[in-house]
Amino acid sequence: MHTIRYFLGRLCGAVPTLFAIITITFFLVRVAPGGPFDQEQTLPPEVVANLNAAYGLDQPVWIQYARYLRGLAHFDFGPSFRYKDFTVTELIAQGLPVSFTLGALAISLALVGGVAIGTFAALRHRRAADHVSMVIAAVGIAIPSFVLLPALGLFFGIYLHWLPVAGWDEGSVADLVLPVIALCLPPLAYISRLTRGSMLEVLGSPYIRTAMAKGLPLGTIVFRHALRPALVPVASYLAPAVAMVMTGSLVVETIAGLPGIGRYLVQGALNRDYTLVLGMVIVYSSLLIFMGLVADILIAILDPRVRLEA
Amino acid sequence: MSEPLLEARNLRVEFDAGRGLFRRKRFAAVEDLSFELRAGETVGLVGESGSGKSSLARALLKLLPAARGQVLWSGEDLTALSGAALRMRRRDMQIVFQDAPSSLDPRMQIGDILAEPLKIFEASAGARERAARVARMLERVGLSPRMTNRYPHEFSGGQCQRIGIARAMMSNPKLLICDEAVSSLDVSIQGQIVNLLQDLQRETGMAMLFISHNLAVVRQISRRVLVMYRGRLVEAAARDALFAAPLHPYTRALIAAVLSPDEAPARIAAEPIDDEPRSSRALAGCAFRSRCAYAAPVCGERPPRLEAAAEEHLVSCHRHAELAAVNTPPT
Numbered sequence: 001m002h003t004i005r006y007f008l009g010r011l012c013g014a015v016p017t018l019f020a021i022i023t024i025t026f027f028l029v030r031v032a033p034g035g036p037f038d039q040e041q042t043l044p045p046e047v048v049a050n051l052n053a054a055y056g057l058d059q060p061v062w063i064q065y066a067r068y069l070r071g072l073a074h075f076d077f078g079p080s081f082r083y084k085d086f087t088v089t090e091l092i093a094q095g096l097p098v099s100f101t102l103g104a105l106a107i108s109l110a111l112v113g114g115v116a117i118g119t120f121a122a123l124r125h126r127r128a129a130d131h132v133s134m135v136i137a138a139v140g141i142a143i144p145s146f147v148l149l150p151a152l153g154l155f156f157g158i159y160l161h162w163l164p165v166a167g168w169d170e171g172s173v174a175d176l177v178l179p180v181i182a183l184c185l186p187p188l189a190y191i192s193r194l195t196r197g198s199m200l201e202v203l204g205s206p207y208i209r210t211a212m213a214k215g216l217p218l219g220t221i222v223f224r225h226a227l228r229p230a231l232v233p234v235a236s237y238l239a240p241a242v243a244m245v246m247t248g249s250l251v252v253e254t255i256a257g258l259p260g261i262g263r264y265l266v267q268g269a270l271n272r273d274y275t276l277v278l279g280m281v282i283v284y285s286s287l288l289i290f291m292g293l294v295a296d297i298l299i300a301i302l303d304p305r306v307r308l309e310a
Numbered sequence: 311m312s313e314p315l316l317e318a319r320n321l322r323v324e325f326d327a328g329r330g331l332f333r334r335k336r337f338a339a340v341e342d343l344s345f346e347l348r349a350g351e352t353v354g355l356v357g358e359s360g361s362g363k364s365s366l367a368r369a370l371l372k373l374l375p376a377a378r379g380q381v382l383w384s385g386e387d388l389t390a391l392s393g394a395a396l397r398m399r400r401r402d403m404q405i406v407f408q409d410a411p412s413s414l415d416p417r418m419q420i421g422d423i424l425a426e427p428l429k430i431f432e433a434s435a436g437a438r439e440r441a442a443r444v445a446r447m448l449e450r451v452g453l454s455p456r457m458t459n460r461y462p463h464e465f466s467g468g469q470c471q472r473i474g475i476a477r478a479m480m481s482n483p484k485l486l487i488c489d490e491a492v493s494s495l496d497v498s499i500q501g502q503i504v505n506l507l508q509d510l511q512r513e514t515g516m517a518m519l520f521i522s523h524n525l526a527v528v529r530q531i532s533r534r535v536l537v538m539y540r541g542r543l544v545e546a547a548a549r550d551a552l553f554a555a556p557l558h559p560y561t562r563a564l565i566a567a568v569l570s571p572d573e574a575p576a577r578i579a580a581e582p583i584d585d586e587p588r589s590s591r592a593l594a595g596c597a598f599r600s601r602c603a604y605a606a607p608v609c610g611e612r613p614p615r616l617e618a619a620a621e622e623h624l625v626s627c628h629r630h631a632e633l634a635a636v637n638t639p640p641t
Binding site for chain 1: 371373394397398399400401404405407409412413414415416417418426427430431461463474477481
């Protein structure tokens with residue numbers, strides 16, 4: 001009950017944050033030189049004037065802003081300036097399921113794999129398995145996905161013919177394997193180092209010694225007593241990890257040719273497709289704000305001494 | 311005489327003290343230590359900070375590995391046990407730690423903390439029986455059974471120590487090691503906890519190893535007292551014999567240092583605690599000689615051996631026979 005009230009309170013608190021983000025982005029993209037209809041070939045002034053009138057760009061900026069906000073209040077993100085005959089809502093609705101599947105798989109794998117590797121390394125502290133996994137983790141953090149994904153594609157796709165190098169065949173799991181691996185590796189590596197550190201600290205604490213003196217089996221000590229506190233830093237890292245996966249997905253989707261929404265942000269920004277950029281910023285920042293909230297609630301669940309107060 | 315419940319034989323516990331060029335340097339916290347503990351007996355273990363009391367306690371329960379020597383539990387060598395077999399023995403040997411609040415999992419309610427030993431060792435007990443036994447134990451240690459769903463940080467230090475004792479008692483151990491269990495508490499609470507421990511012992515007949523640097527408490531609770539200095543046993547005797555006629559100069563100094571309303575306290579030469587590894591050279595003589603008022607040339611030549619000065623009275627001092635004649639402790 002308390003948690004639900006806290007959750008709703010925080011959701012309401014997110015509205016001003018989102019509003020500020022929208023406002024800043026709205027004016028920033030318009031300050032950037034160039035406009036949505038600039039092309040290599042200069043269009044006749046009459047055409048430009050018509051286009052501007054059609055999209056409302058002939059109005060003063062603050063009227064455009066007011067119109068945009070009015071649209072948002074009705075969940076209307078407006079028409080795309082460059083994808084003719086598409087609204088931003090339609091574009092996002094097309095790409096979001098692909099990006100969401102990719103991102104959710106990558107985050108889940110990073111969490112499960114990272115926590116497992118980190119815990120294992122902590123239990124094998126200063127032994128070979130610990131050193132090996134931490135070196136791999138360091139490498140995982142260091143290699144950017146635009147290097148890793150082509151390398152994986154080369155090996156598993158071209159040499160071994162196990163998996164497709166790129167492309168998207170609706171509903172094919174094989175298409176997702178390499179992009180998910182490339183996307184999840186940096187957060188996985190980071191989470192495993194995070195888990196190892198906090199797990200080592202917890203394992204050295206007096207109440208773990210008590211648990212050992214009680215005669216608990218190692219599994220019980222790890223899962224019942226040690227894992228919960230050790231996961232607190234991991235939960236705090238959840239929102240940054242999601243951000244990492246989101247930015248990573250911009251690159252990975254482009255390289256792997258996945259029809260997600262990542263490309264819209266880059267192309268939208270390059271094309272000065274004002275409404276598309278704004279729509280993407282709203283989607284991404286809502287998700288990030290939401291994950292931050294989820295992380296705070298997770299921490300309160302992990303540590304009952306944390307009181308959720310709005 | 312019956313077989314001892316717990317016996318340490320030439321036990322050595324060591325820690326890493328940095329790495330040398332060719333091999334790791336080792337620091338012996340406990341060195342060549344032997345003693346016995348019989349069922350139902352209470353033995354006090356005294357010594358200054360750093361004398362190896364806690365290391366000994368943890369090595370006895372195999373919470374620390376023994377570098378050398380054996381720990382026998384009812385004749386069975388614990389140092390050779392591991393895994394599930396060792397865990398099953400833990401039911402019978404429990405420990406109460408000095409730092410009670412941090413020895414309890416801050417994320418667990420105390421009802422769960424107390425029920426956990428039952429879940430491992432008496433899996434047949436249902437939830438209702440567990441709850442009943444937890445409530446009974448809480449009441450037994452002077453806490454309210456209504457407190458089961460509170461977390462450790464909601465309790466005071468003394469209450470946490472009671473919870474620690476209750477936790478240790480849940481599996482009906484045959485041996486309870488109290489590692490400075492009352493040292494961090496104020497004097498009135500110390501008295502309550504000591505009384506509680508004595509009551510519990512009377513009811514259950516368990517043996518107790520009571521570790522403390524507080525001689526007054528040890529004197530009240532113990533039948534026999536062991537004195538440790540620098541990882542070695544320097545004196546072991548029945549309580550009354552030890553307090554009436556201490557033989558080792560270190561024991562004398564410890565007893566003399568206890569504040570008494572009648573006399574001015576005696577002083578013991580303070581010496582910085584050396585954290586260097588004890589090399590074989592440092593062990594050439596008696597470890598106490600640099601602080602000893604009675605040190606003679608022989609004390610620097612070879613280490614004294616633990617020998618029987620009287621029946622059930624062991625002491626490790628070259629000059630104990632001469633010193634027995636000197637009645638007053640050094641001033």
